[in-house]
Amino acid sequence: MVLDAGAAGEEREGSHKMVISESSGDTVAAMNSLQFSIYVYISMATFWCYDYMCSLHEEWTYLLRSDWNKVKSLYIVTRYLPFSLLTIILWTSFNPNNTQDRCLVLITLNSGLCIVLIFLSECFFVLRTYVLWNNNKILLATMLSAFFAFLVASFGSLFGTYTGPTAYESNFLPGIAYCYQSKPDFAFLMIFILLTVFELGLMILTLICAIQSWRLNSNRLYVVLVRHNIFYYACGLLLSVANILTPLLLGFANSYYNLSYVLEAMILANLATRMHLHLWQTNRRAYDSGNPMCITMSDMSSMNFAA
DSSP: OHHHHHHHHHHHHHHHHHHHHHHHHHHHHHHHHHHHHHHHHHHHHHHHHHHHHHTHHHHHHHHHHSOOOHHHHHHHHHHHHHHHHHHHHHHHHHOTTOOHHHHHHHHHHHHHHHHHHHHHHHHHHHHHHHHHTTTOHHHHHHHHHHHHHHHHHHHHHHHHSOOOEEEEEOSSSTTOEEEEEOOOOGGGGHHHHHHHHHHHHHHHHHHHHHHHHTTTOOOHHHHHHHHHHHHHHHHHHHHHHHHHHHHHHHOSSSHHHHHHHHHHHHHHHHHHHHHHHHHHHHHHHHHHTTOOOOOSSSOHHHHHHHO
16 A cells, blocks of 8 residues: 555656646747747848838839829838837837736737738739729629638637737746747638638639730730739748648647748738839839830729729
């Protein structure tokens, strides 16, 4: 009896040490992923500021000389919203007084801003696809319906299945408590599954249009539109698939998942705004040279709207 009790005690002690060891290992893995994510966020912020400074002249030329319309307003919001997103992310990462409730608010805000940023970036190419298809109203209504369904489903997944984050204190940087998202529901992945399906549909529409008009329309502006669309959708598909595979391969409970969808939102926003600026410059150079590029579409004003 005494031996059995002693053996049982040793077994419980060994089990307790194993649990502590596993918990400690999980915490170390979490902190390693957080440290890596912070380095990437700092690099992201540096790149975004550097890119803005390098294109400052082109940026303000567009803002001052182009006509005010809905697309220009869309450009301004898409271009400058990432500054707010990166500011919130960096403040969340380095604020030493994070709490559970504050982490919940900040990470939910970050996720919401990422969805909005992806939505704004996609708007550029929904409009471009509409122009490429000769201003087809039925196609536009179909794309907008699918797009808003994606948006509603995304926010529903974000707020309906979201589980709160945890504040971890770093062993590497004492006094700093990082916000760390705990395991989300599988429905959260539906955001990127739906986005993948939506972008694949738009890419197919662009390819069909390009194949039908390739020999009939070799206009420079038309070629730029098609190339931009295909390249953007290819990047969007690659990033969305990466966001689906990341939690499946690396696990939900690490900051790599947070990093992956922030990275997608930033890259898509940069591609959308830079491509729009390049399209406007191409159109402007053509008019300045006295050789305007006319696309064989039913309404040239729609091309000006897209550019």
